[in-house]
Amino acid sequence: MPLFDTHRALLEGALDALATRGHWTPFPESPSPKVYGETGQADGQAAVNALLGKDFALQQPGEQGRLATERSPYGVALDVRYPDCDVQALVEAAQAAEPAWQALGAQGRVGVLLEALVRIHRRSHEIAHAVMLTTGQGPMMAFQAGGPHAQDRALEAIAYAWKAMADVPGQALWDKPQGKSPSLVMQKHYEIVGRGIALVVGCATFPTWNTYPGLFAALATGNPVIVKPHPNAVLPAAISVNILREVLAEQGLDPNTVTLALSPRPESTQALATHSAVASIDFTGSNQFGRWLIDNARQARVYAEMAGVNTVIIESTDQYAALLRNLAFTLSLYSGQMCTTTQNILVPRGGITTDEGHKSFEQVGADLAAAVTELASNPRVATSVLGAVGSPETVARMQQAAGKGRLVLASRALPHPEFANAQIHTPVIVALEQADSAIYSEECFGPVSYLVATDSGAASLQxxxxxxxxxxxxxxxxxxxxxxxxxxxxxxxxxxxxxxxxNLTQGVFVNQSASFSDYHATGGNPAANASYTNLAFVADRFVIVQRREHVAAAPAAA
Amino acid sequence: MPLFDTHRALLEGALDALATRGHWTPFPESPSPKVYGETGQADGQAAVNALLGKDFALQQPGEQGRLATERSPYGVALDVRYPDCDVQALVEAAQAAEPAWQALGAQGRVGVLLEALVRIHRRSHEIAHAVMLTTGQGPMMAFQAGGPHAQDRALEAIAYAWKAMADVPGQALWDKPQGKSPSLVMQKHYEIVGRGIALVVGCATFPTWNTYPGLFAALATGNPVIVKPHPNAVLPAAISVNILREVLAEQGLDPNTVTLALSPRPESTQALATHSAVASIDFTGSNQFGRWLIDNARQARVYAEMAGVNTVIIESTDQYAALLRNLAFTLSLYSGQMCTTTQNILVPRGGITTDEGHKSFEQVGADLAAAVTELASNPRVATSVLGAVGSPETVARMQQAAGKGRLVLASRALPHPEFANAQIHTPVIVALEQADSAIYSEECFGPVSYLVATDSGAASLQxxxxxxxxxxxxxxxxxxxxxxxxxxxxxxxxxxxxxxxxNLTQGVFVNQSASFSDYHATGGNPAANASYTNLAFVADRFVIVQRREHVAAAPAAA
Known part of the structure; x- marks a missing residue:
């Protein structure tokens, strides 16, 4: 297992980090030229630009044609043409690849995956630029969340998978004493066998961060994977899949162990999700499609991260200004398009006690609005933090939301210094009453927050x-x-x-989750049924198939 | 955690055994007076006899009356009257018990459970007699499978739960360097939180062996449990639940952390299974109700062990006589009422090569029939191995099966030297053709085996x-x-x-599964979706709820 040995220290570092859960990463989050090379960023951008308007270099079975499905929130013409492959052909290719991938064993698979991950890491700037153009993230976030942070999540998944597989010994000698008779002795073997084809369905906003955990967890545990990216964020997934296929081919393995399903038609995605050979589905996206998968893809284990109603409760503070800055950043970052962004901010109608004196409910709203406005007032910071709004539906939702209560902060469209057609919008804040639960208990995806006036601090908890x-x-x-x-x-x-x-008041934000330390989603409430990453995320992706036989001739059964 | 310390060596022994999977048990399977006391067996039987015809000493919320639901396959009048409790009252009692049980933490819970398990162990003879009378198992099997082997499975579940929980550190200091600025430092806590109420549905045949894994796994991971035994095998579960409640009460915990739901009406079981507060269901029993649970109890994780079509392929052998004895024992043990008993025996139509020369298909059938008949010819051995047939439906199935093909071995009703009304029936063997798949691909629960003439050894595999x-x-x-x-x-x-x-030819049988070594069911085929026991059986029974906060004042967020 040469690749396993090559990357053993990386794996062991991850295992140590997960056991202690302090700060750790092998993938620096700073896009510093010292780390990523003097020409790293320019090279990455050039590599992506060279892909635009062309057929993407991916050859898969069952190609029926080429399709470009992406529309950049920055208004950049992408027109990358991906293979549109017949779903049944991809399933059969995955089935054909499965036995060799399983036979490779845990060490072999983990070695291949760590090699691929290290190569993905080397191409962080390229993947970051693909993430930025397709999702609308600002460049720094696209680099961090799309590059090293996503790689961290991948490494977590590999490490947990390793841990769960290492829990199963390859074999055992079972020697049961029989009083004065000779022992009963059996040789037993225990094989890790994946459950079958894994489908990994990506989202429009985090095409690597939310795709890698399922992708690498499923592969590590012996399952071939079909990646079905969101039609608007294919490129980062396609580059990642290509790197995996390249490493597989180099190792003499079947590249179809991982394929990309463009699946632009809902009916073909549904057919794929409900295919009898699909044993697991990792999904990030809307509650609507997540529920559909859970209700209809009954043959598969579904790991779903959907949406909830993220909440911040403000009862009092001794760092009012820092609270406002922290929260303003949370609301602004990637225009509230993170599944972790706060939607409901609960503040007692009678106001709160702060280090700057009592602040009325209205004052809190005005001050929060001012903090968001201040952040957005520096065009360079604003565009970098806000990024672009991904879909016209989100823009429409913002406009509707503004009319649902008292407008505390109206959205403004901002110009982007570089991309003339970019969709840049500052966040909306709307004040509601505690009684307006029909409005605030519904998820409103995008840069929309509700400042809810509650009866009291105790009422906020309720x-x-x-x-x-x-x-x-x-x-x-x-x-x-x-x-x-x-x-x-x-x-x-x-x-x-x-x-x-x-009491987040420093450079950590409620919507951020640090790999190796923070569990992302608990998996125990309606917003998600699984967590990045714990043992439950990996342990049921494989089964243990044992065999046993006598090792020595002994007296026959009585 | 005094109980944890008391039983630490037991837990560590189990963890070591599970990692190496050789033969190990802390609970001797021999009902030897040296181990279980000179009067152990008599005391156990007397304890059970003292319960017959009386109200069982179990006080639970919502009691609506008392019910006796058990009918002994040995024809013994049982008439133990259990509380029939309102389902909603049991749910509310479990919810009330949950916070303290969770707050106890992993060590506290594991300590309590190991103490209860050790007490269950001390009452092995009593539980064994309850198992025998309710299920029809022979006395030796009732002792072993109902006593120490079931306790082994419980200990496995506790040990795996411990392993999965120990994977989560209680807290971490997260210290992220910020270049020349002070580090960002956060204190993080990670809490194990059970998913909610666990329902454990027992079966008629193995009321402890198949109930303990889910019961102890769910409890260990922080979930209150409602045990719903099969109406015909309540007593072994009731005794076990009572011991758990006794230990809980001694520890100042709420005994309603574990309750018994008699639930004699299907509609109340269905209401319980689909209750929004029920977060997991462990089920052993028919495919029909198992599928119903999976399809309808959508709010819960379902761990289901149902039935499959267990198969033995005979291609050739160099120990023909030992093969026949081994297989005859498998078919006879507990009258084929084990979920692991072989149903289909595939033999090439042209016969097989053996150390005793070529044997035709017919000869193999005749020899197997003779081996079963020989085993049953000794009345003491026969009744001990066969036990009694649990339900009239099984007897009817045997009679129907006899007409489905060429009768190789007819069933005989045997008298029992001790129990005049016991239902003792020797196994049926029916010869079929490969083309009769409509018959042999259906599970026929009970002492019915099909000897299927296949086209060839290769055809048997197909x-x-x-x-x-x-x-x-x-x-x-x-x-x-x-x-x-x-x-x-x-x-x-x-x-x-x-x-x-x-090639099982010695004292190990295909239908036997040794705890700490054999995984029972893989969880990867239609017969069961979970395994006793691996990490997947425990890891998703709890979630990790974290919290984080700054530990030191530091410059506010930029």
């Missing part, structure tokens, strides 16, 4: 609990100087199974 | 593959002197995800 129980969440934040109140929020997080961030 | 793919199996056996044929059977087991036993 509102949050009702919303989280019914709709779930990926993130929950609380601001309070009262330890008893924080303890109540901790208990709330435990009951509703939502991760909690307490 | 028949087995087709049957196992469509219906699954818990066990697969192969007899061959040809290593290439065995390799083909190994590949078949891998493809169909069924455990394989090769």
């Amino acid at each position: 509102v949050a609990e009702a919303t989280l129980r019914a709709h779930g969440a990926l993130t929950l934040g609380v601001y309070s100087t009262d330890r008893a109140y924080i303890d109540a929020a901790i208990a709330l997080g435990r009951r509703t199974r939502v991760a909690l961030s307490i | 028949v087995a593959e087709a049957t196992l793919r469509a219906h699954g199996a818990l066990t697969l056996g192969v007899y061959s002197t040809d290593r290439a044929y065995i390799d083909a059977a190994i590949a078949l087991g891998r493809r169909t995800r069924v455990a394989l036993s090769i």
